[in-house]
Amino acid sequence: MNILWQNVYLRALRPSNYSAFRTFSTSSRFNGPRSLRMEEFAPDVIRNFSIIAHIDHGKSTLADRLLELTKTIKKKETGKNEQVLDKLKVERERGITVKAQTASMVHSINGKSHLLNLIDTPGHVDFAWEVSRSLAACQGALLLVDASQGVQAQSISVFHIAKERGLTIIPVLNKIDLPAAQPELIAAQMQSTFGINPAEILSISAKTGKGVEAVLQAVIDRIPSPQSKSNAPAKAFLFDSLYDRYRGVISLVNIQDGILRKGDKIASCHTRKRYEIAEIGIMYPEEVPTDMLCPGQVGYIACNMKESSEAHIGDTLHRVGEPVPPMPGFKPSKAMVYAGIFPVDSSDFPKLEESIKRLTLTDRSVTFQRESSSALGQGTRLGFLGTLHMDVFRQRLEDEYDANIIITAPTVPYKVLYRDGTEKSISNPTEFPDMSDSTTKVREIQEPIVKASIIVPEEYFGDMMELCYSRRAEELDHRYLDTGSDASSSRVILTCVMPLSEIVTDFFDQLKSRSSGFASFDYEDAGYQKSDLAKMVFLLNGKPVDALALIVHRSAQDTISRTWVKKLHKVIPRQLFEVPIQAAIGKKVIARETLSANRADVTAGLYGGHYERKLKHLENQKEGKKRLKRIGTVDLPQEAFFDILKR
């Protein structure tokens, strides 16, 4: 077995990649290992770059074309759009990039070989953290804009992340093959939005390959090479990590200075732990071991790290005995949305917990802790970057680990400020204090807010304003992005401040449906603000169901309570007794529905005469119902939870 295939084989055994591998291996598009002498690539022939864009503007397609042009992978045989860097099954199914991938390629121009290190980035608003992490290892970025859709919300946010990092930006207009492409108009838009000189914009079709050669040329001509020194002590920047069941944690690094070789003893500036490099290599695009990594290069290191927490994103690694000052760290990811995950069958909890632990090893931005619910038993509470992230994680659990789970309604992290000056962050509605209690020690509750921007054709502007107002938006402002000939071609950028909790429900769906799919949306953290919130609990037959508790804004409590009790009424099967379904805030019930009893026909089979006998049976049944009602708890089947909690 050659080394590459041995690697691929090991990856195949890795549960987190198992299903991904199955789709992966059928393509057999890798050209196999080339023997690369890393020392031949001095910093001046290295380019570290990223592709940044709004979701679906074609990053992964362009990445594939670049890998094909440089013969890193074989050209695809059929017309099928099969992306190499989008490896996870969920990414293939949904057509989105979730996890940034790294790939190195070699390209010769005028007889000179260049080592190009590409870091593919996700485009969805939830994954901005992955984007800025990827950019930390780059000197330049290709800013890709769809020539038919134009500048969108994430085009702007990723542009700013790249600009702040001082990266050289190469503007690229993609999808010029589309009949709806408007290259001149979009180029003008890029000029007015980003201050980009239209003469610098490359026009390409990542799908057909048209113009892609010029992109490679521009990467080499315009992006500066890394300023790395070979004679300085070795210093590596850890920007991502993977997990391999056999080799442990694999760190992706960018060598800032010096050289690292297999067998070198290294230490982490962050944890101070020491390791020996067992394997070193580059992503080509699969892991290909090399003898060393030289200054400016990007690759991986396997050094027997057991726990993923040891590979601290933003850490600096150095050779033992040659300490270096650590590079400026990296802002840790912040969970924006929390949800409880429970097994459908409570005896599956140990298996579920193990699966979640494994999955979090490949997705470092998920936070995790145990939680238990009287309705759903033992489970976990997880923190995600956003609701799409949560959805993707759930799908990966189901696809890759066969997990059968119930996920609770998402909640954002609230802050409780106490009279004694202390504060607490809560991410679980069950921990929410009862504000109606007069002895409360709570001074105020604060909720997270975000600065949102929406880009939309002018004709939908009114609908968007309405949507924002209905979600408690404040500080609404707008400006024109460009002025087209009619309301469908001139676009407006609308900005506002709104509570994060308002966008974790069905905001995206509403945004898309009210704008016929034309609106794009982005948001950034804007801190916390005081808010009038309350915990809403749902009672079935007088008993609260903890897993259904919600934190709501007082202004929406009536609508929410009515919708939810109706929803519950619809999905809870009728019992042998009457069941009140109530929504309450504190001790006050604010909405109620009654589920009528399912009257079993106890007189069936009693034909003719004997009226008293019939009556006796009915009386007995009434007694039985009373007992049941008194002692019985409502049997809420798992499917009912599914129905209630799916949005």
Ligand SMILES: Nc1nc2c(ncn2[C@@H]2O[C@H](COP(=O)(O)OP(=O)(O)OP(=O)(O)O)[C@@H](O)[C@H]2O)c(=O)[nH]1
């Ligand atoms: N017609 C046309 N379609 C393209 C072109 N480039 C990409 N596409 C299509 O656009 C869709 C999105 O492309 P991707 O490469 O997956 O986009 P992405 O930016 O990687 O998307 P995310 O990873 O989700 O951010 C796919 O259906 C591609 O086939 C192009 O040049 N022309």
